[in-house]
Amino acid sequence: MFLTKLALAQMIDISAVKADSTAKEVESCVNAAMEHKFIAVFPLPTFAMYTKNLLKEQKGIILGGTVGFPSGSTTTNTKVFEAKELIGIGCQELDMVINIAKLKSKMLDEVSTDVSAVTKIAGDIPVKVILEVSLLSDEEIATGSRIIRDCGAKFIKTGTGWSGATTLEHIRVIKNSVGNSIDIKVAGGVRNLESLLKIHEMGVSRFGLGYKAAIDVMAEYDRTKVE
Template identity: 30%
Template sequence: MEFGKFIDHTLLKPNATVDDIKNLCDEAKQYNFYSVCVNSYYAALADSQLRNTDIKVCAVVGFPFGAQKASVKAFEAKQCAQDCADEIDMVLNVGMLKSGYYDLIEEEIRMVKNAIEERTLKVIFENCYLTDEQKKIACNLSIKAGADFIKTSTGFGTGGATLADVELMKKEVGDRIKIKASGGIRDRETAVAFIRAGAERIGTSSGIKILSE
């Protein structure tokens, strides 16, 4: 598989403009990335720019803090699906996970998955705020709830992806679910290291630099 197909070409800055999103999509076509990853408002725009290509549209939900009600996340995800997003990256409720409300976490993941049906769901943990045990619990809750990927971070927390976290997640889940590494991955050497550690997708705004190295 060509290297660009590991990459979700990402632009999630709050000041991203319509022209910025169009440019992101043009770059994705030029470099043949797997997808573009955008804020939910821009899912329809990205879809309009990427029609008649095999590049997917990924939209984030509950971003970046995950502190919305499960019903709100499910509604946002359903709207993204109606706007032709192929994949959803949702932030789980970090505070509720840390509080031990595991049934709530499992239920919100399941609600979002049900809302998007056959589309791919990735669950963002925001590992910088979690203990290793909480990361393992989140792994298993995501699997039980029917998610397709687990993801290290939003890129908006106090820390991004680490090799130690991907290795821990891979050891916990084996081949039961896929892993996306995201947050602070800015060069090819680092991206390759994450793939070797078990990540099957890389979320980065530095995809062009990575492919150019």
């Protein structure tokens, strides 16, 4: 599948969301987005305003915010407050973590209420809901995927990047559960151009990469075009 360099960059959200991601790394993340035209930048909430100021009037780069990150086990009220605050700062997309513990406990009504509360407060702001697939059984992935779709989220996202990698089988389970009724963002384990393109061919439209990995993917694209 042929992709232009810009089309590739516009599928990639880049982030600096490790526990020890510094202000300097956030700045490097923003600079990478500007240079390569990545579609979105995601910092941790503590750096949301800082990132907004770095982006200034830069057009075409989305400021993203994380909600309930990375465990998903904050209360629903806390997630709603966090979503409101991030939207107020200027975040244009939200990546929230599903309540993993309650999903695994089969407390599905509470899981649905949690997701719905955030999508409702977000309104027209797209919400991607993170499953953290490496911690879930196939049944839990399928159930969680249907909940996310039914609660009005824009994307199912596979992971936070803090846990294990997303596999092709994880994506197949999601696809078998919800088909093409909701978009999918894969994060965790995508480290090169080949794996990204293979996953894209499965119908995945967005990818979440740490900014250093994303820069490496773009460099690999350039080498491939030269060869």
